[in-house]
Amino acid sequence: MIVDINFENLSELFQKRNLDSNKGDYGTVGIIGGSNGMLGSILLAGRAALKLGVGKVLIGFAYNESPISVDFMQPELMINTATYWLKSQIKVNTWVIGCGLGQSIFSQKLINEILILKRKSTIVLDADALNILASKNFSKSKLNCANNTVVLTPHPAEAARLLGCSTQEIQNNRLDAVRLLSKNFKAWIVLKGKNTLVCSPDDKTIFRNTTGNPGLASSGTGDVLAGMIGSLISQKLCLKQAILGAVWLHGKASDELSLENIGPIGLTANEIADCARKIRNKITYN
Ligand SMILES: NC(=O)C1=CN([C@@H]2O[C@H](COP(=O)(O)OP(=O)(O)OC[C@H]3O[C@@H](n4cnc5c(N)ncnc54)[C@H](OP(=O)(O)O)[C@@H]3O)[C@@H](O)[C@H]2O)[C@@H](O)CC1
C-alpha cells in the first residue's frame, strides 16, 4: 500500500510544548562527520537540528583534533571531535553519522564504534556512512538491528551503491528499491529525490512525500534533512512521525520559499531549516 504524507497525519509534529518543560525534555542529538573539505555538512545538519527544536546538539568532527571549536553563526552547537563525544557520558538519544564523513579507515572505525558502543540509541546513517555500508569490506551483520533502531537516508546514487545496481535502475523502480533496502538492512529507509519514499522495516506500507521541488536540488539539503530527522527522533516523537514529519517539513519549506521567490533557483540549505522552523511553529500555535 502507498500512502501520501500529509500534515493531517503528523499530529505529534504539531504538539504545543508543556509550559514547565526544560531542554532535557527535548533530547540530545549527536552528529558525526565533517572531514576534509566537507566541514560545512555537519554544521548544516547541526543547525537544522537546533531549528527543529532539539534540546542539545553535539557536533563531532571526524578528526583527531577538532578543526574549529565554535560555530560563530550558531554558537549553541557543542563542538568537539567524534571520539570525544563517543567517549563522553552525555546521554544521546539519536546519533546521525555520515554527512561529509569521507570513507577513510578512520571514518569506518567511527561507524563501527557507534554500532558497538551505542546499542541503545537510534542511529541515522547518511551520505558517506551509506557508502561505507555499501563497500565490500563492511559486514552487514555489524548493523545489529536487533538492538539499534536504524534509519538509512540514501539519495538514488547511494541506494544504487547499497543494492549493487545502477542509479537508473533505482529510479526506474523506486518502490521496489525502497522495499528491498528496508528488507536487506532491517532499517527504516528514506529514499530521497522527487516524491521521497519512506519504508519501515516491519510494515508493508510505503509513504510518499507530497512536498518539495527542484529548489532542493542544491548542495547540503540532504545534510539538513538528516539533522531534522535526528532532531525530531530525539524529541521523542514516535519514529514514524519523526521521519515522515522531517521529510514533509523539509519539502514544505522549499515550497513556501519558492512562493516567496527565494527559490527554486538559488535556494540554500540553511534557509530550508529556518523556514521549516517557521512552518512548525505556525501550524502548532496558530
Ligand atoms: N558543504 C558540505 O560540506 C557538503 C558536503 N557534502 C558531502 O559530500 C559527500 C559526497 O556526497 P554527494 O551526495 O555530493 O556525492 P555522491 O554520493 O557521489 O552523489 C552525487 C551523485 O548522486 C546522484 N544523485 C544524487 N541525487 C540524485 C537524484 N535525486 N536523482 C538521481 N541521481 C542523483 C548524481 O549522479 P549523476 O546524476 O551525476 O550521475 C550525483 O552526481 C557526502 O559526505 C556529503 O555529506 C554534500 O552533502 C554537499 C555539501
Ligand SMILES: Nc1ncnc2c1ncn2[C@@H]1O[C@H](COP(=O)(O)OP(=O)(O)O)[C@@H](O)[C@H]1O
Ligand atoms: N527535484 C527535487 N524535488 C524534490 N526534492 C528534491 C529534488 N532534488 C533533491 N531533492 C531533495 O533534496 C535533498 C537532497 O539530498 P542529497 O542528495 O543527499 O544532497 P546533499 O548531499 O547535497 O546534502 C533530498 O531530501 C531530496 O529528496
